[in-house]
Amino acid sequence: MDSTFVVGIDVGGQTSKLGVVDARGTVLAQTVIRTDTYNEIEPYIAELAEAVKRIIKEAGVEGNVRGIGVGAPNANYYDGTIENAVNLSWGGAKSIPFAKLLSKAMGGLPVSLTNDANAAAVGEMTYGAARGMKNFIMITLGTGVGSGIVINGDVVYGHDGFAGELGHVTAVRNNGRSCNCGKTGCLEAYASAIGMAKTAREWLELSDEPSLLRSLDNITSKDVYEAAKDGDKLALKVFDFTGKMLGRSFADFIAFSSPEAIVLFGGLARAKEFLLGPIEEAMNGNVLPLWRNKVKIVFSQLKESDAAILGASALAWEL
Amino acid sequence: MDSTFVVGIDVGGQTSKLGVVDARGTVLAQTVIRTDTYNEIEPYIAELAEAVKRIIKEAGVEGNVRGIGVGAPNANYYDGTIENAVNLSWGGAKSIPFAKLLSKAMGGLPVSLTNDANAAAVGEMTYGAARGMKNFIMITLGTGVGSGIVINGDVVYGHDGFAGELGHVTAVRNNGRSCNCGKTGCLEAYASAIGMAKTAREWLELSDEPSLLRSLDNITSKDVYEAAKDGDKLALKVFDFTGKMLGRSFADFIAFSSPEAIVLFGGLARAKEFLLGPIEEAMNGNVLPLWRNKVKIVFSQLKESDAAILGASALAWEL
Numbered sequence: 001m002d003s004t005f006v007v008g009i010d011v012g013g014q015t016s017k018l019g020v021v022d023a024r025g026t027v028l029a030q031t032v033i034r035t036d037t038y039n040e041i042e043p044y045i046a047e048l049a050e051a052v053k054r055i056i057k058e059a060g061v062e063g064n065v066r067g068i069g070v071g072a073p074n075a076n077y078y079d080g081t082i083e084n085a086v087n088l089s090w091g092g093a094k095s096i097p098f099a100k101l102l103s104k105a106m107g108g109l110p111v112s113l114t115n116d117a118n119a120a121a122v123g124e125m126t127y128g129a130a131r132g133m134k135n136f137i138m139i140t141l142g143t144g145v146g147s148g149i150v151i152n153g154d155v156v157y158g159h160d161g162f163a164g165e166l167g168h169v170t171a172v173r174n175n176g177r178s179c180n181c182g183k184t185g186c187l188e189a190y191a192s193a194i195g196m197a198k199t200a201r202e203w204l205e206l207s208d209e210p211s212l213l214r215s216l217d218n219i220t221s222k223d224v225y226e227a228a229k230d231g232d233k234l235a236l237k238v239f240d241f242t243g244k245m246l247g248r249s250f251a252d253f254i255a256f257s258s259p260e261a262i263v264l265f266g267g268l269a270r271a272k273e274f275l276l277g278p279i280e281e282a283m284n285g286n287v288l289p290l291w292r293n294k295v296k297i298v299f300s301q302l303k304e305s306d307a308a309i310l311g312a313s314a315l316a317w318e319l
Numbered sequence: 320m321d322s323t324f325v326v327g328i329d330v331g332g333q334t335s336k337l338g339v340v341d342a343r344g345t346v347l348a349q350t351v352i353r354t355d356t357y358n359e360i361e362p363y364i365a366e367l368a369e370a371v372k373r374i375i376k377e378a379g380v381e382g383n384v385r386g387i388g389v390g391a392p393n394a395n396y397y398d399g400t401i402e403n404a405v406n407l408s409w410g411g412a413k414s415i416p417f418a419k420l421l422s423k424a425m426g427g428l429p430v431s432l433t434n435d436a437n438a439a440a441v442g443e444m445t446y447g448a449a450r451g452m453k454n455f456i457m458i459t460l461g462t463g464v465g466s467g468i469v470i471n472g473d474v475v476y477g478h479d480g481f482a483g484e485l486g487h488v489t490a491v492r493n494n495g496r497s498c499n500c501g502k503t504g505c506l507e508a509y510a511s512a513i514g515m516a517k518t519a520r521e522w523l524e525l526s527d528e529p530s531l532l533r534s535l536d537n538i539t540s541k542d543v544y545e546a547a548k549d550g551d552k553l554a555l556k557v558f559d560f561t562g563k564m565l566g567r568s569f570a571d572f573i574a575f576s577s578p579e580a581i582v583l584f585g586g587l588a589r590a591k592e593f594l595l596g597p598i599e600e601a602m603n604g605n606v607l608p609l610w611r612n613k614v615k616i617v618f619s620q621l622k623e624s625d626a627a628i629l630g631a632s633a634l635a636w637e638l
Contacts, residue, residue: 151477152473158577158578159453170567252489255487257475
């Protein structure tokens with residue numbers, strides 16, 4: 001593998017980030033293009049392919065690129081398609097043969113596709129906190145809650161390619177919050193950045209407890225984090241609650257695949273100081289005795305700016 | 320594999336069943352020995368080895384046996400031990416090197432060990448309802464609720480060999496019933512044969528509703544089944560509730576590994592007529608839209624009397 005390289009592409013709703021990566025996880029060249037200015041897939045793929053060629057040239061590795069790994073919402077690993085991606089301007093209620101289109105535009109270079117959280121799991125296993133682990137669960141705490149499950153060193157794709165939707169297990173059975181997916185009580189409705197902000201807003205309305213957050217108009221998870229750092233009691237309780245919801249669900253995940261660790265990644269995971277304690281307490285309080293205090297909670301070590309590209313690129317090594 | 324055979328052993332608390340099996344899943348010879356008359360492992364192993372030799376001779380396949388598969392409570396696949404098996408008279412708070420002891424007593428014949436539910440999953444995949452499936456979850460509904468998870472054709476053992484304890488996910492978060500494991504609200508506390516009988520007893524006490532079950536002293540799940548067959552309304556509601564508890568949890572299991580099917584096995588699974596409807600309704604009502612009405616609920620097709628032996632024996636083919 002000495003002189004081969006891969007390309008990683010992270011397709012987001014607004015922008016797509018891409019980079020050329022070597023076997024050690026160094027990003028040699030990278031760039032960003034807009035995703036949301038295209039309503040059709042063809043011109044987007046054309047610009048994306050141009051950008052890939054540009055950074056390969058910039059990195060000086062022409063002819064030595066092994067393949068392209070892509071992380072994208074609603075991606076199906078088995079057939080390389082993106083299905084019903086309503087959050088992508090060229091997505092919508094259809095199936096797009098993304099891997100095939102990009103490979104064709106790149107003169108036949110192999111392309112592998114998976115969802116963002118699975119890509120992050122592969123990245124963490126190849127370059128990050130899960131290096132050397134064969135059994136772990138990656139939980140991404142961002143706008144939503146995503147997951148990538150690794151068993152015996154392989155990402156779990158399931159019967160249809162869509163396994164690992166742990167943001168949509170039921171965290172609250174009765175009178176649970178509505179979730180974007182159409183269900184109620186999903187873990188994502190409580191433990192995502194948006195869910196945590198909602199908890200703060202609900203609690204401010206239900207009590208008269210003083211809080212730094214009362215002066216703010218449209219509270220975000222970042223506001224809650226800043227307030228917690230300033231010692232705000234209500235903000236700290238919001239983190240306790242969010243961590244407890246995560247930990248309780250983690251206990252169930254452990255009963256499933258008995259992982260060595262649960263790895264947390266994404267914006268909210270930066271709040272380790274406020275989340276780790278409540279997560280561990282709820283997790284160990286809800287798990288079978290045989291796993292009590294045995295499963296590690298690990299926070300991602302990947303450089304935030306490179307993580308998405310690295311995660312996607314790691315897929316390409318398996319091509 | 321034409322002329323090779325395997326031995327399957329199902330170690331239960333009271334008895335151990337064993338048989339010689341061919342590649343088609345035919346049990347050529349079988350016998351039963353007591354488990355609970357031994358307080359030490361050594362004499363038990365000695366009698367077990369004698370019994371194995373006897374049925375191999377009876378089947379006329381001496382010299383053609385490839386290995387022995389064992390299903391046992393608290394068994395660890397990775398190291399062939401039985402750990403802290405308080406329900407076995409020679410078990411207790413220790414680690415027993417079962418595979419090693421039996422292999423030695425059998426002159427070095429390879430022995431593979433796993434827990435009962437995993438053995439049932441392998442049996443179902445090799446000879447039963449899951450033949451040809453690569454992704455499914457086996458749920459055993461007996462005295463307890465056990466599980467064996469198959470992903471990409473392999474049983475999931477996890478980091479430590481104990482994965483697949485789906486009877487101990489939390490089905491009821493608040494004021495849940497006590498479970499034998501020490502936790503509260505576990506699925507097993509509601510959906511096992513014992514849990515279902517408890518539901519019936521609780522409901523009889525809480526209401527004045529007439530029921531055939533009122534005349535009985537110590538209600539079992541079998542009594543509830545018989546009453547349901549006679550059209551008893553309370554018994555039918557107990558099945559509805561039990562099925563709902565199962566279906567709600569199955570929805571979370573699907574979000575994890577996206578299986579092709581969930582296969583039900585064990586005493587309670589015989590009540591398909593009363594369980595299937597409520598399970599499917601609760602499962603499809605709690606799962607992401609992409610899986611709605613897509614995951615099959617399958618009832619085991621293995622002959623009950625042979626199932627335990629077949630399940631354990633199937634392990635030995637992988638030796």
